[in-house]
Amino acid sequence: MVRRLTMRRITSVLAVLGLPLVGACDNELVNPPTPVDPLFxxxxxxxxxxxxxxxxxxxxxxxxxxxxxxxxxxxxxxxxxxxxxxxxxxxxxxxxxxxxxxxxxxxxxxxxxxxxxxxxxxxxxxxxxxxxxxxxxxxxxxxxxxxxxxxxxxxxxxxxxxxxxxxxxxxxxxxxxxxxxxxxxxxxxxxxxxxxxxxxxxxxxxxxxxxxxxxxxxxxxxxxxxxxNLSPGVAYFGAKAQGALPPTFTVDNSCAPAVLGGVGESTLVPFAYGFGVLLAQASQGVSVTLNCATDPPVLSGAEITNIVTAIAGYNxxxxxxxxxxxxxxxxxxxxxxxxxxxxxxxxxxxxxxxxxxxxxxxxxxxxxxxxxxxxxxxxxxxxxxxxxxxxxx
Amino acid sequence: MAVTAAILAAPGTLVAQGFQVNEHGTCVMGRAGVATPKPCGDGSAVFYNPAGVAGMTGITTSIGVTGIYAYGSFTDDYTSDETGLENSLVPVPHFYATYGITPQLTAGFGFFVPYGLGTKWPVTFEGRFNGYDNDLRSMYFQPTLAYKLHDLVSVGAGFDFVLGSVELNQRLDFSEQLAPPPAPAGTTLGQLGIPFHTDFANVNLKASGATGIAGNFGLLITPGEGVSIGFRYLTRSKLDYQGDAVFDPVETGIVLPAGNPFGVPAGTSLDLVIAGLGLFDDGALLADQGGDASITMPDQVSVGVAVSPTDAVTFLAEWQWVHWSLFNELELVFDNAGTKLIEENYQDTNGFRMGVEWIADPRFTVRGGYLYHEGAAPPETVTPLLPEGSRNEFTGGLGVRLNDRLHADVAYQYIHQNKRRGRVREPDAGTAPSVELNSGLYKFNAHLFGLTLTATF
The missing domain is CATH 3.40.50.1110 (SGNH hydrolase)
Known part of the structure; x- marks a missing residue:
């Protein structure tokens, strides 16, 4: 028996109830890195x-x-x-x-x-x-x-x-x-x-x-x-000559350039030694001397060569x-x-x-x-x- | 070592998901869960609309089960790793009985599980610190009375006794623990370099025997031939859980180098350091201990209409509202580890269901339906415990009259949850959850299989 309700009315009711379904598929997305190249x-x-x-x-x-x-x-x-x-x-x-x-x-x-x-x-x-x-x-x-x-x-x-x-x-x-x-x-x-x-x-x-x-x-x-951080010995020699170091800080002639008989161009003085030790003491009135030929903390030419050679090998x-x-x-x-x-x-x-x-x-x-x-x-x-x-x- | 209650924060998220289950009768399941305006004749009206029980004569009993097989995954934005759920088929039973005392008055009883979940992730899943093997069940036992006030109007009401249990397994992250002095107060071990998500303990939280009460009320109106309108309200039910937390150490595998903040020699295992802290000793912070929490199963309101243009065909539609905003926050109280207040911010949800039923012949009834349901979890609290979101669901079912007394219903339902972004880490202590923590995409779908046998006498 067909009832008096028409299919049109039924459809209308269901359509209204179904309105919220619009847009029901709202998937979110993975958010991966988007570099300039996938390699990165x-x-x-x-x-x-x-x-x-x-x-x-x-x-x-x-x-x-x-x-x-x-x-x-x-x-x-x-x-x-x-x-x-x-x-x-x-x-x-x-x-x-x-x-x-x-x-x-x-x-x-x-x-x-x-x-x-x-x-x-x-x-x-x-x-x-x-x-x-x-x-x-x-x-x-x-x-x-x-x-x-x-x-x-x-x-x-x-x-x-x-x-x-x-x-x-x-x-x-x-x-x-x-x-x-x-x-x-x-x-x-x-x-x-x-x-x-x-x-x-x-x-x-x-x-x-x-x-x-x-x-x-x-x-x-x-x-x-x-x-x-590593200064050539000759730089200390020059600084001393220019009066940049206190009177109590003596720079030995071994730090002079080669033309003056020194090894100052081929040696390196670490900051921790030149400033951290010698200059610190000299500033307090203690007489100190930087000797580029004999001071153990000074890198000699041979030591520098060995270090540079090692680096070349590493590379x-x-x-x-x-x-x-x-x-x-x-x-x-x-x-x-x-x-x-x-x-x-x-x-x-x-x-x-x-x-x-x-x-x-x-x-x-x-x-x-x-x-x-x-x-x-x-x-x-x-x-x-x-x-x-x-x-x- | 001051271990904060933050390590125990994750259980809160367990209860703050939309873990509603609506499949408590295979007949109704086949028509997308629409029953409020026109319940099925298997007694499931006890749950779906108690007023629908009114007018049932004799004795009707039904028993059934819905098998839920959920599957899904989490795909990490950064690594693109996809980790799948390892859920097995979860059976959700239901049972109903009705007895027509008079033509107007009917008594009924129902057993159903309207709230429950199970999520199982691999223990290696990056979200294991939120929970990797979780189970929650709220079983309702509902005696019901329904009365037919008028040929056009019926009412019904049920009293629910609710029995709940919950179990959570999670890992604890050593990087989130507070560092011992001389580190400044509030400094975490992560700030001293312990890698993020360093497992050092496993905790099993288990509580059963929680009880609560609720009411289920229904109204059914038949304003005209072939048209019925239903209304149903299931009240909230607060369950107070008293459980046990069992902590077991987990090896970090980290061997400390020289200069470590613990002052131990190079080569010392971090696990030795942890063991020396006595965290797991009797009475210590991570000793096995008791814990309390309250979980409120939310209110449900349903309104629906059914239209039968012929005796054989019925169209049904329903709107359902669930009061998930009750899970705004959760307080966990542990005997040794202190109290933790967890912000959840869940929101009320709306569900829209449409179904159709066709009585093909006196023996067979065919059903189908579709429903859409909003997600309860806001974007900042989608976690591994239940990676919940809005859903589109499709159903189909078949009712078979086996003989004059026996009836069988079978149904299938496919749940397609919209893919949803979420997180696998908790916010830092003292900070609110944020979408900024979302780091991947959850996929979640399920196949449901229903079978109910109904006998009438």
Whole structure:
């Protein structure tokens, strides 16, 4: 029996009830990284203090965000988490290296904790002080693990932390500390043998290969003898001649140029010795003498040669690893040499400019690149990446 | 070591999802859950609209089960890793009995589970700190009386005795714990470098025997031939859970290097450091302990209309409102670990259901339907416990008259939940949940299979 309700009325009622159904399929989407090239979907940087953002004898969140990997990630347009350290830092950077003054009046052992929130993944896994063994081994006797190793990575190695981020692309700049510590101590003792460096580096690269990394850039080890923390003995000789050193600070003729019978041009005086020890004592009225030929903390010509030779050996390994994988390679020494040749790296610290005593390219510890230099590093590294992978930025 | 109650925060999200179950009768399931304006004859009116029981003669009993197989996944934005749910088929039973005392007065009884969930993720899932193996059940036992006031109007009411249980398994994150002195107060171990999501303990939270009461009220009006209108209101029910929390250590696998903030030699296992803290000792913060929580099963309101243009065909439609905003926050009180207030911000939901029923012949009845239901969880609180969202559902069913006394119904329902962004981490202590924490996409779908046998005497 057909009832009196018409199908038209029924349809109308159901249509009204069904109105809310419009737009019922409102699917949301995965929000993956959208870098300039899929190769950069997950970028991780491995390295030491430079890569971590260490400057002026300290590190904090502001400096970490000035580091070249952060800038590279911006060029890649890829997410990049940094284990940020709270202001003033860990330790806080120098405000004046000559007076040993740091931000906030803190000491060299002061350490602020990390900022919140703790990132889910860490992309910059570099740890200040790391040598070639450290990316794969924090526990070996030759490891340079320190407080920042735990503070930044929680005790994991750099590669363990990197693996958590499943990197598609990595940058590696490791090896500077395999020679730096010795150089700043005025000796070639303790320099990592090239064979050991090669073994460490190859182990790291093999581990990265196993991680499924699709590409990367390897940066060459810096010729640390070019850093302004190491001043030629002749610079002290000249400073003394110009009256820039107190009367109690004697500079031996061994620091004179070769034409005057000295070895001043072929020796390097670490800041920690020339200023930290000798000038500090002289300023207090103690008579001191810098002897470029016999003072153990002064790098002799032979020691410099050994260090430079080791670096060259390291870089053969680094470049070969890049070539073998079809990765990009960038040698920072090309730029460093040219900057030094242009006279843009001061041969002698400038106490009159405590915020930039080592010029525009180095921070006020005379070892670590300035923020301005990080920009150059990032751009040159990016250029090398673009050239190697044919990427259209 | 001061371990905060934040580690125990996740259980709160368990109760703050839209974990409503509406499939408590296979006949109704086949027509997309529309029963308020015209209940089925299997006694399920006890749940769907108690007024619908009025006028039933003799004795009717039915028993059935709805098998729910939910499946889904979470796809991480950054890694693109997709982790799938590992749910098994969950049976949800129902039972009804009615007895016509007089032509006007009918008594009934129903057993059903209108709120429940089960989500099981791999223990390696990044959301394991919210919960990886969770189960919640609220069983309702409802004696009912219904009365036919007039040929056109019936009313009904039921008293619900509610019995609830809940179980949650989750991992605890060492990075979220407070660091010991000399670290400044409030400093977490994550701020000292412990990696995010470092498992160091597993907690099993289990509570059963929670009880509550509720009322279920119905009104059924037949304004004209072939038209009926129904109204039904199920009140909220507050369940007070008193349970046990069992904590077990989980190895972090971390070996500390030199210079670590714990001052132990290089090569020392972090697990040794944790063991030395005595966190799991009797009376300590992570000792096995009791915990209290209250969960309110929300109110439900349904209004529907059924139209039968012929004796054989009925069109049905219904609107349902669920008072999920009751889950604005949740307080958890643990014997040793303190109190945690969890912000949930759930919102009331609307559901729209449409069904059709066709009596093909005296033996067979064919049913079909579609429904859409809004999600209760706001964008900032979509978590692994129940990655809930708005749903489109499609149903089909068949009723078979086996003989003069026996009737069987079978039904199938497909739930397609809209893909929804969500999170796998809790907000830092003292901060509100935010969509900024959402880091991936949840997919959630389910197949439901219903079978009910009905006997009339």
């Amino acid at each position: 979907a997950r970028y991780v940087s491995i390295g030491n203090s430079i890569t971590a953002g260490f400057q002026a004898g300290g590190i904090n969140d502001a400096l970490q965000l000035d580091a070249y990997p952060v800038l590279l990630a911006q060029m890649m347009d890829t997410p990049f988490n940094v284990p940020l350290l709270r202001f003033p830092g860990c330790p806080a950077p120098y405000t004046n290296i000559f007076t040993n003054t740091r931000i906030g009046g803190t000491g060299p052992t002061f350490c602020a904790a990390r900022t919140l929130p703790i990132p889910t993944f860490i992309n910059n896994v570099a740890v200040p002080g790391a040598e070639s063994i450290d990316p794969t081994n924090n526990l070996d006797a030759s490891s340079s693990a320190n407080a920042l190793t735990t503070l930044l990575l929680g005790g994991r190695t750099q590669l363990e932390a990197a693996a958590a981020a499943k990197p598609t692309f990595v940058s590696v700049w490791i090896g500077n500390n395999d020679v730096l510590g010795s150089a700043l101590s005025g000796t070639d003792q303790g320099v990592t043998p090239t064979a050991t460096f090669a073994a460490n580096f190859d182990a790291m690269m093999t581990a990265l290969d196993g991680m499924g990394v699709q590409g990367g850039i390897l940066l060459g080890v810096v010729k640390v003898t070019n850093t302004p 053969q390994t680094v470049q070969a690893a890049a070539t073998a994988r079809g990765w990009a390679f960038w040698d920072p020494n090309v730029v460093l040499d040219s900057v030094k040749a242009a006279g843009d790296i001061p041969l002698f610290p400038n106490p009159a400019a405590p915020t930039a005593p080592f010029g525009q390219w180095f921070s006020s510890d005379g070892v670590h690149p300035s923020s301005q230099a990080h920009q150059v590093v990032a751009q040159r590294a990016w250029d090398a990446i673009v050239a190697e992978y044919g990427i259209t930025p």
